Amino acid sequence: MMLQFTDPAKLKTKKIVFEDIFTALDPGTLEQLKELSSKRSVIEETINDTSSITEAIAREMYGGLTSQSEQDLHKLKQYLPLLENFIFHVDAICSNRQVMYWVSNLKIQWTTAVGGSLSFLNLLGPKYYQVGNIRFELGMILFLYGATLRDRACEISTEALVQSATLFREAAGVYLYLSEEVLPSLQSIDAGKRPPESTSSVASVMSLICLAEAQVVTIRRAEERKAAVGLLAKLHHGVSDFLSEAARILYSGSGEVKDVSTRLFGYISSLKCVHELRSQRYLAKDLQASGQVGVSIGILREALNHAREINPGEVTWRLAIKEEMDAVSELLEKLERENEFVWHEKVPSVDQLPLPQGNKIVSAIRYQPLRYERQLIFKI
Secondary structure (H helix, E strand, C coil), X not given: CXXXXXXXXXXXXXXXXXXXXXCECXXXXXXXXXXXXXXXXXXXXXXXXXXXXXXXXXXXXXXXXXXXXXXXXXXXXXXXXXXXXXXXXXXXCCCCHXXXXXXXXXXXXXXXXXXXXXXXXXXXXXXXEECCXXXXXXXXXXXXXXXXXXXXXXXXXXXXXXXXXXXXXXXXXXXXXXXXXXXXXXXXXXXXXXXXXXXXXXXXXXXXXXXXXXXXXXXXXXXXXXXXXXXXXXXXXHHHHHHHHHHHHHCCCCHHHCCECHHHHHHXXXXXXXXXXHHHHHHHHHHHXXXXXXXXXXXXXXXXXXXXXXXXXXHHHHHHHHHHHHHHHHHHHHHHHHHHHHHCCCCCCHHHCCCCCCCCCCCCCCCCCCCCCCCCCECC
């Protein structure tokens, strides 16, 4: 089972009615603004839990899709090309005072799902961040799209390994596109006045998490096919390498990542710990097979010492770590008994142990934005 962390998709937003703010010059533009508002409204109702549509009706509306995450992806895919087209036309006249006023008057507001403020009880409800930049809307919608792809990948991770890994890689590509192409345009806005989801650093972290999860699913296929234990050790450590990179970004002290939830830190450290333990267990077995029992014992002891320092708040994450530690402890006890009575090998000190080697075999699938090329003419 994969560790669960569904927080990134738990965003909320306030309603936007584009045609109430932007003045259309022709009926076609007005209809497109209304369609934009309508497609967004469906997303608003879903993430704000205000939809009155029954499951049966929703299934019929979305072509028989029974999965909530699949339905949500369908809604986002209908809104994104319209939003991209709207932004294209707004950009062409963005220096106009009237247009700047309209964009500001949209009052684009989103909450955070991975912000540090979530750690405290907020009696007034979730905090909404308002940013007068249309790319803030695109950034938050794409963050939600990536999170929903990731949720769907987790949903099918036990039954459709290839498809699950592909979805994780697609989610990684969405976050990579966000960090490189969309969010840099918001850098002039103080990071404290926008949610962490709208920062390039957090988007980069999410991309690395998705790559780590894609590799986890890929490893499961390798394990099913009885891959060599030496290879499995490197693949599991490759997961750890992705997460180490994500952790370095979060611990960098950058102003962009100062307000990040402890749960995001906890998930990264927990998933990293689980796969480091698995990596060291496979490595120990590989070394044992080549007659290096003393080195195997040293590696397992050091793995347990490190794992004892990780104590996440989430119960299921603690249990996952404990399960891996138990498996490592069982192998360690077996090797220590054998070494005492048969091999009599010296156990190396920590600085004499071989450094673990990771192998990263997955990469992001580049996100290709789709734009409906429709003419929009505003009355300026």
